[in-house]
Amino acid sequence: MPLFSVVIPTYNRASLLEETLASVFAQTLTDHEVIVVDDGSTDGTLALLARYGERIRVLRQDNAGQGVARNLGIREARGEYVAFLDSDDLWPPWTLATFQRVLQEQGRPTLVMGRARSFQAPGELSDLESGPLVARSFADYLASAEANFIRTACAVAVRTEALRRVGGFSAKRISSEDYDLLYRLGVEPGFVFVESPVTLGYRQHPESSSRDLDRGYEGTLFLLSQERHGAYPGGSMRRRERLALLLFGLRHVTHWLLEHGRRRQALTLYARGLRFHRALPRWRYLLGFPPWALATSLRPRR
Incomplete structure (x- = not known):
């Protein structure tokens, strides 16, 4: 059994995939399999x-989205951990x-989540540079709720058994399927x-899914619905930690939408989040966002 199964979902990215695979085969640790x-x-x-012949395992499916593709990789993984890599990014x-x-050092x-650096070329x-190693350890993912760092499933390694137990990624075509997975892994130990x-080069280009405003909007609505229906672990004892994570993301998305002229979507998310903000208020946002949204609507269009 390899330590890592590297799972790379891809769709019409032949021009970038070769660079991504080259970064995998350049790894100093060779105890891994590669699944595309x-x-x-x-x-x-x-x-x-x-x-690439036998250097990689190729799985194929009809177009169903990144979440479904990752789940196929999870099902077929032989490694103790799955390390995810998008087909336009680099290690x-x-x-x-x-x-x-x-x-080895953390039991x-x-x-395990790494830090990303954005790039275009x-x-x-x-x-x-490769060092030194600086890492922050938490009892579980929810325990990191107040920590200040950028979170993404594009830069993680997850125990394979835990991924299968929580059901892998959502099959919805949204841009928040990674956050949904992290919340469902919220109380898994360590x-x-x-x-x-x-540990990750995150490529910025016009086709990046993170730039899709509609998918970001729909994804945030989905996360709020998941919390409302009790889909995330931890119960009432861990609710404040879940809300801290969820609402930080919601505030980011509402600002992002407003900056791109999506006032109605931004205000819809603001309203949907009010019931949760009552439990964990951020008054600067709650009081300041509506007048800012109004002010942006009054700006002359160019």
Whole structure:
């Protein structure tokens, strides 16, 4: 059994996938398998993957979205942990070795999350360095609610058994399926955030799913619905921690929508979050967001 199963979902990214795979094969730790899940690509993806032979396992499905593709990879994974990598992102050579060291030193936590560096051209990552290792340890993911760092399932390694037990990713085509997974893993024992070194190069380009305003809006509504219907673990004892995480994300998305002229969507999310903010008020946001939204609506259009 390998330590890691590297799961890479892809859809029509043949032009970028080769760079992503090169970063995996450049890892200093070789105790891993590589699984690429093709989500019904219509470009040259399959031809590209065929060139790698037995170095990778290729799984194929009809186009169903990134969450479904990742879940297929989870089902087929042979490793103790699954490390996720998107098909347009890059790992520095020390990523898996860093995760391995954390697992060894921190008693095999369920979840390890790394820090990302955004880039547009790969050369922007040339100044990254492999150390020193600086990591923050928590009893579980919810216990990190007040910690200040950027969270993403694009830069994580998760115990395979735990992923299967919580049901993997949502099948919905939303941009918050990673946060939904993290919340459902919320009370699994052991969470470590790696502050240093950087373990992911996160590519910024116009097709990045994180830039899809509608999916961000729908994803945030979905997370609120999940909390409202008790889909996340921890019960009433851990509710404040869940809300701290959920509402931080909601505030970010409402500002993002408003900055892009989506006033109605931003105000809808603001209103949907009020019942939760009553339990965990952030008065600067609660009192300041409505007049800011009104002011943006009165600005002359260019």
